[in-house]
Each structure stands twice: as C-alpha cells, then as structure tokens.
Amino acid sequence: MKDIKMVVTDMDGTLLNSNHEVSTKFFDLFKHLKKQDIQFVAASGRPYYSIVKKLQTIESDIIIVAENGGLVIKNEQTLLSNVLNPNRVKELYALVTKIDNTYPIFCTKHKAYIYRASEELVKTFSEYYSAYTIVDNLEEITDDIIKIALYHQTNSEAHIFPHVKHLKPKLNVVVSGNHWVDISEAITNKGKALTFLQKELGVKPSETMVFGDFNNDLEMLKCAEYSYAMANAHPDVKAVANFETDTNDNNGVELVLEQLIAESSKH
Template identity: 80%
Template sequence: MVVTDMDGTLLNSNHDVSSKFFELFKDLKQQNIQFVAASGRPYYSIVEKLQPIKNDIIIVAENGGLIIKNENVLLSNKLNPNRLLELYKLVTNLENTYPIFCTKNQAFILRASDDLINTFSEYYSVYTIIDCFEEITDDIIKIALYHTTNSEAQIFPLVKHLKPELNVVVSGNHWVDISEAITNKGNALTFLQKQLNITPSETMVFGDYNNDLEMLKCAKYSYAMENAHPNVKAVADFETESNDNNGVELVLEQLITESRKH
C-alpha cells in the first residue's frame, strides 16, 4: 500500500498532480498496490485533484476524519455536537484567524474577504458563507483555522490547551486543524491496514507536515519530502526530493522497478 499526503507532497506548488504520477499509477494498479490519498483537504477536493483514478483509490480526508472508497464511507469521526458551540465561540474570537467548519460535502466559512474566500476555495471548493453558528446544518468533522502569515506561531498557542481532549495539529504554514482526539492520519491508516490485511512492512508513506507524523510511524517505508517540516524529517526513515521535483514519483518509479523483479 502506498499512502501519500497531498499539499506539499503529491501536489506541486501550483496545487497540481503531475501527469507522470497518473502514468505511474497504472503500474501501481497493475502490481496490485493499493493507493491511498491522505490529506487535510475535504473529500470532494481530493476527488477533484485525482478525478481520473477516483474509483481505484481510497481517500482519507480531513486528516483522517473521513475514509471513503468508491463513495462508500468506511469511517467518519464527527466532532462531538455538545462541544461545538463552545468551540465556535472560541475560534471565532481569535484575532486574525479565519475558521472554516468542514463537513463531508461542503465547508461553512464565517465572514471573510473575497480574496480570502478565493484562497480557501482552492481547498474548499464547495462552501456556504455563514454569519452565525445556527447556519451550520451538517455534522462537523473538522474545524480548520487559517492565519494569513503563520499558524504555528499565531494560532496554535491559543488553541493547544484543547489537547488531549481534541486533536489540535498544525497542518500547514497557514493552517491549524481541530478534530476529535482519535482523528489523525495514523489511526486512519491503521484502520485500513487491518481492513485490507496489509502490514506496516508492506506500507509506504509520504508526508511533509505535522499532520503526517502519525501515519509516517505506521509504515516501514516512511518518506519526508525535501520541503518537509523538521518534525517530519526527524520521524521519517527516508527523504526524497521536494514536491516541485517529483519526489513522490521518483520513489514510486523505484518501487515499481523493484516489484516487477519479484
């Protein structure tokens, strides 16, 4: 099984998947290697990026809050509804922080400028603009908090007290994500390994940010991108080229060459 994060990993800086990857995917499929896209992105956004192969892969969305295969939901971790109002009040009172309430099929964005909504729509292409909590109509899987400069320095210190009752993770330079305590990509990957009867020694993982740490620990072949956060490089066993230099594809080429020998 090959598992890769999306932003900063499989996607280049323009948020695109290379045509080379789609070519290599045919070989993975031929070799009977299961491909899993594991991202902080919502399900519908990952599907947009991997449209040509969406029926042949497993999607782990919202940092492990949702696992979907062929439109069948295998796992869904919703935030406890009894805590939502309290969380809503907390995150909407943080200065220079823009909360997005993520559900399976859409995002609910609290008042934001057109420029910001344009930025968000790269990740959350299906959204509703809201003015109050009552307008959120679906189960919330994750709250994503966006900061215009640095989420790790500016947002994380103000919400880290929510741990360990909730999972609070810096998932990108601009993003901090809040979800149920059990929600992370590692638990999602462990769930899939059990379901598919695939061991960690048969698993290869690629990642670049702190929301990838748990899943990197679930694989014998764990790769940090050259552009990865220092925490990721410390945990991963191997390193590959950056996301703009086809780091994932380079390793997959080697994997396919090796598996053809066996």
C-alpha cells in the same frame, strides 16, 4: 521494497506541486501500481470532494482519507467517519471566532462553512474548499462537523496554535500547513485512519509506504516502515520519517514510486 502492498501519500506539499497540481508522471506511474495490485491511498487535510477533483481519473481505483483522517471513503462508500461532538462545537465556535486575524472554516462531508471572510480570502480557500457557504453564526451550520480548519495569512504555528493547544489531548489539534491549524476529535488523525485500513486490507507496516511533509502526517508516517519525508518537509516530519526524498516541486514522490515499480516488477 518488493513487499509493498499499499502506498499512502499526503497531497499539499507532497504529491501536489506548489501550484496544487498532480503531475502527469504520477498518473503514468499509477497504472503500474494498479497492475501490480498495490493499493493507492490519498491522505489529506483537504475535504473529500477536493481530493476527488485532483484525482478524478483514478477515483474509482483508490481510497481517500480526507479531513486528516476524519473520513475514509472508497468508491463513494464511507468506511470511517469521525464527527465533532455537537456540544463541544459550541464551545469551540466561541473560542475560534475570537482569535485575532484567524479565519475559521467548519468542514462537513459535502461542503465547508466559512465564517465571515473577505472575498479575497474566500478565493484562497476555494482552492481547498470548492463547495462552501459563508455563515455569520453557528445556527446556519446544519451538517455534522468533521473538522474545524483555522487559517492565518502569515503563520499558523506562531499566531493560532498558542490559542488552541490547551485543547489537547481532549481534541486533536495540529498544525497542518504554514497557514493552517486543524481541530478534530482526539481519535481523528491520519495514523488512526491508516491503521484502520491496514487491518481491513491485511497490510502490515512493513508492506506500507507513506509520504508526508507536515505535522498532520506524523502519525501515519509512524505506521509504515517505508516512511518518507519530502525535502521541503517540516523538521518534525524529517525527524520521524525513516527516509527522505526530493521536494514536491521536483517530483519527490514519483522518484520513489519509480524505484518501487522497478523493484516490484522483478518479482
């Protein structure tokens, strides 16, 4: 572990506990990572502004990979941005607005456009998408769309994924949580974003540590020798990761970071 130069962690189900909070322990450990010149990257399906909200106090010292790799931002400067082809958006809009009991959210850099959801659902969505506008049609969306997030109240893998999986491999279609399926350009995933950062910063996979819990983390776990699945992770994630740590509610990320800091400080 002593050679680690970059730590990358997913947010929901990984760094965040079940109440969507970052532990104070993590912020203490972060100070040590910074002291040891280890770059920290938050990589999430969440939008940029939502990740910033969770990590506000350290925002200027970290890199943020938002929207499953659709956006990479450091110090408010966009290093990478992949938007959905506008012609394709029309077809996708027609498809996703017709799936039963499914609520589409059209994600752009600065806000989300929520399609016809109830007040109760909007409340649920606002945990992730705090900046939003409710829309009734596609014409109301004027910004470039990075990702379409689809929400199902019981199970996204069973009830949404079968309706959209045919879009692969032309598009990246991924089950990103119990309730979520995300659609973005084929070149968009957390792994591509991480490979881009490794090249930019001159960091090898053997110098990279990654944590994840769901299928939108698979590609980035493959980019690191020190890849960790959370104990609460999807079986696919456990199959790909080289190591496992405790659950997100038992500070699984922090447990490994403590080991990393102990190893690094010996050198």
